[in-house]
Amino acid sequence: APGRDLAGSNSNSLANLGWNKGEMTSKKASDVPLEFHVPSLFKRPSSRASHSVSVRRPFPLSHGTTTLGFIFQGGVIAAADTRASAGGLVACPAVHKxxxxxxHLVVTSSGSGADCMLWERILTxxxxxxxxxxxxxxxxxxTAKLLSLMLHPFKGTDVCVALTLCxxxxxxxxxSDGARLQGDIFSVGSGSxxxxxxxxxxxSWSLNKExxxxxxxxxxxxxxxxxAYSGNNVDLFHVTAEGxxxxxxxxLKEEYYRDMEKRGLYNKTLFLAI
Incomplete structure (x- = not known):
């Protein structure tokens, strides 16, 4: 309002907070408290402290998988197991890797499940x-160059992605560090x-489809x-010029029994009798 004493109003408001005018003039600028006490819930974590130190995880997030791809005269074969692990736990026995x-393109994924799913959606x-x-x-x-350029800024972070473009x-x-390699055979994961x-x-190049x-x-x-971090089932894709x-x-349990029978180490009749 016109004629209002802004200085006086300011002094009155400061007096209400416990400061009087004499104290204001006698105190130095360095004596004025400038640090606000923010509740710990809203405090930003120190830049020197990593997430794993400030927040205790219930189990170590070690990753494990088996994925592979190779080229032969009939196209490209991509195969992977279906077990998702979280430390020593089997998180899911039937994921799609x-x-x-x-x-005309499929991608095998290894690393953090959430990161892999996110970057596959971004790439698509x-x-x-x-x-x-x-x-x-x-x-x-x-496609590989585009994916490499998108992933490179995340080098050195906790992003864990390893994709094979087939x-x-x-x-x-x-x-996830942006590395890009071309070859005739790749296998990625703890079972590689x-x-x-x-x-x-x-x-060999001369293999037929079967x-x-x-x-x-x-x-x-x-x-x-x-x-131990791979298992349960096997998914298999065959990529050709037609798609x-x-x-x-x-x-994979059935594959195990077939292998044991072939080696003469498994008697199905005896197993059922027991």
Whole structure:
């Protein structure tokens, strides 16, 4: 209002807070409390303290899986187990670790389940937008480069993603630090050393379709038999110039029994009698 004493009003309001005018003039600026006491619920964590230190997790988030892909004369084979683990727990026995992106591209995923699902959805969206804008599909190499560029800013963070892009003529591995590798054979996950042992022994360019499928299934089976973080079932995709085809999901327990019978170490009649 006109004629209102703003200084006096300010002094009165400060006096209500316990400050008088004499104290205000005698105190130095350094004596005025500038730090507000914020409730601990709203305090930002220190930049030096990591999330794992400030918040105690109920169990260690160690990851485990077995995924693989390889090229042969009939196209590309992608295979993976279906067990999702959280430390020593089996979080889910029937997850999907191979995701179709479009008709000629599937992606195998390894790492944190939430991160992998998020980045697969982002990649699917970006490829669809590219196709709508340019009236053509992005190549496998272009897709891998796009994914690498999107993931590189997250290098050094807790993002844990390892994706293998399986096109009908190319196989490219991309991980969460932005690395991009092209090859003829990849296996990713805690069971990959066991899968590589089978693939390196029997893989050749001249395999026919059925031989390649049997090889991929056996590689996943051997890995899940030795790796505690992999198991339950096997998913298998065959990608060709006509598109991808998914084989029916198979229980690895049945593969184990077939292997034991073949080696003469399992008598089904005796097992049922017992």
């Amino acid at each position: 191979i995701t179709p992106i479009h008709s 969206r970006e490829i669809r937008l590219y196709q709508l804008r340019h009236k053509r599909r992005l190549s496998i190499r272009g 096109g009908w003529d190319k196989l490219i591995y991309v991980c 050393p066991y899968a590589y042992g089978v693939l390196d022994r029997s893989l 031989e390649a499928i049997l090889l991929a299934r056996e590689a996943v089976f051997r890995a899940t038999h030795r790796d 991808w085809r998914q084989r029916q999901r198979e229980d």
